[in-house]
Structure formats: C-alpha cells, structure tokens
Amino acid sequence: MDLCQLCDQPDTISGMLCSACTKSTLRHLAALPALYEELGAHLAPSMAAGHGRSSKGGPAPLPVREHVLDLRAAGGIVGVLEDWEAAVRAERGMTRPVTPGRVAQRITRAVRALTGHMPWIVREWSQAGEFATEIRALTRNVQTIVAPAVDQVRGTRVGTCPAVHEDETICGAVLRLGHGERVVTCSWCGITYPPAMWAGLKTLIDADADARAAA
Structure with missing residues (x-):
C-alpha cells in the first residue's frame, strides 16, 4: 500500500494523496479567492485616532504592509496558483492558458482549473505532495493575517x-x-x-x- 505524499499515512485509494488530504487541499483551494479579497482590509492600517495618546501631533502615515502587498500582487497568491496550473498543463501536454483580467479574476479562474485537475493530480502526478503542501502553506499564511488564531488561555x-x-x-x-x-x-x-x-x-x-x- 502506498503512502500519502502529504501526511505519510497509508493511501487506501492507491494515488498520490489520501482521501483526507485530497479533501483538505480542495478546501484550501476553494478558500483562496475569498481570502484574497479579505487581505484588502489588511493592506494598510487605518489612520483613525487612538485612545490615551498624547495630543502632540500624530503618527505619520505608514507605508503599505509589504507582506500583504506581496500576497496580493502578481507574484503572490495568483502567481503560486498559475505556476502550479502551468506545471500541471505542461505535464498533461496542454497549452498554457491566456490569463487576462484583474488579479481576483485570475485567482478564481486558476482555482477552478486546478480543482478540475485534482482527480488527475491525486491519481497520477508525482508532484501532488509538493502541490498540496504549498497550497496548504499559502492558505495558512493568509489566514494568519485575516483570522489569527486565538489563544484559549491568554487570549x-x-x-x-x-x-x-x-x-x-x-x-x-x-x-x-x-x-x-x-x-x-x-x-x-x-x-x-x-x-x-x-x-x-x-x-x-x-x-x-x-x-x-x-x-
């Protein structure tokens, strides 16, 4: 019996990813368009006034948060997705698609395309584990920004x-x-x-x- 390339557990479907990791990868993919949109609210901090602060002057405007900008830029979320789609299409002997439009539209299109390729990825692709690992890491990276985990004891x-x-x-x-x-x-x-x-x-x-x- 083969092992899942993501979790190293026995793979009962004799593919590259087990059923659980296949489902989690699909969930991670499906979450990315909405997470991209949510990142917009974290691109730059609000300049609203604070409480308990000295009235002498005020904080200077801050630059855009570079790590958030990077995720929303061409080489961020959309770049990761389109690179993986291109790799899948190349492996399958398919031409690389033209990707016009706004970044949000490109993300949605790439997610839809990769989701459609998932049966083949899971069944045959030797890079399935690397793909699933990067998609998981990308999703978690964005989630730590838009929805940081709560410490149940200390908050x-x-x-x-x-x-x-x-x-x-x-x-x-x-x-x-x-x-x-x-x-x-x-x-x-x-x-x-x-x-x-x-x-x-x-x-x-x-x-x-x-x-x-x-x-």
Whole structure:
C-alpha cells in the first residue's frame, strides 16, 4: 500500500494523496479567492485616532504592509496558483492558458482549473505532495493575517499598549484580547480599548513598533 505524499499515512485509494488530504487541499483551494479579497482590509492600517495618546501631533502615515502587498500582487497568491496550473498543463501536454483580467479574476479562474485537475493530480502526478503542501502553506499564511488564531488561555496577543503616561513615556505592556471578550484592557495601566477604537489602536501599535525598530 502506498503512502500519502502529504501526511505519510497509508493511501487506501492507491494515488498520490489520501482521501483526507485530497479533501483538505480542495478546501484550501476553494478558500483562496475569498481570502484574497479579505487581505484588502489588511493592506494598510487605518489612520483613525487612538485612545490615551498624547495630543502632540500624530503618527505619520505608514507605508503599505509589504507582506500583504506581496500576497496580493502578481507574484503572490495568483502567481503560486498559475505556476502550479502551468506545471500541471505542461505535464498533461496542454497549452498554457491566456490569463487576462484583474488579479481576483485570475485567482478564481486558476482555482477552478486546478480543482478540475485534482482527480488527475491525486491519481497520477508525482508532484501532488509538493502541490498540496504549498497550497496548504499559502492558505495558512493568509489566514494568519485575516483570522489569527486565538489563544484559549491568554487570549489573542494584540500588541503593546501605546498609552502615553503623564511623563510622556509609553506604557508598552502587552495587550491581549481574552477569548470571548469585546474590549482590550491593559493589565498594567488599566486603559481600555473598545472595538470602535481598534483601528486607531492598531495604527499606534504599528507606529511604536516602527519607532523601536528605527531606534
């Protein structure tokens, strides 16, 4: 009995991927168009005002987040999908398709094409494991940005508290959003950040991180 190229478990269908890994790969593929769209909201932080910040000036506009831009650009999600589609088509003796249109349209088309090739990939392609591994990694990479996992005990780490004390020093304590909670509270200085202030909070956290990196 062969082993699945992704999970190394016995493959009962005598292909390159087991049934479970085939299904998970199809789910990962199907999720990518929507994940691409969701990345748009994470491309650049909002410049909304923050809470507990000194009124002296304000944070300078931040550049676009390069890792998010890379995922949304031609060499990101769409590049990975189209490269794999091209490899499949070359292996099967098919011509490479013309891919006009916006990136979102190209992603949807490539996902549809790869999904259609999955029976052959699973049954015959020697690179099926590499393909499934990269698609899984790509999906998880995007998911960590648009839907970070929640720590059930300590909560989700938000960043460091940007509140400014009376002596104009920044608090800097670690902020966490507890599981099921809707307000971020600093355990050190006690300041609270309700949902309406999260955009501004993120802007200030990123600005402080950049300032520390440049120091």
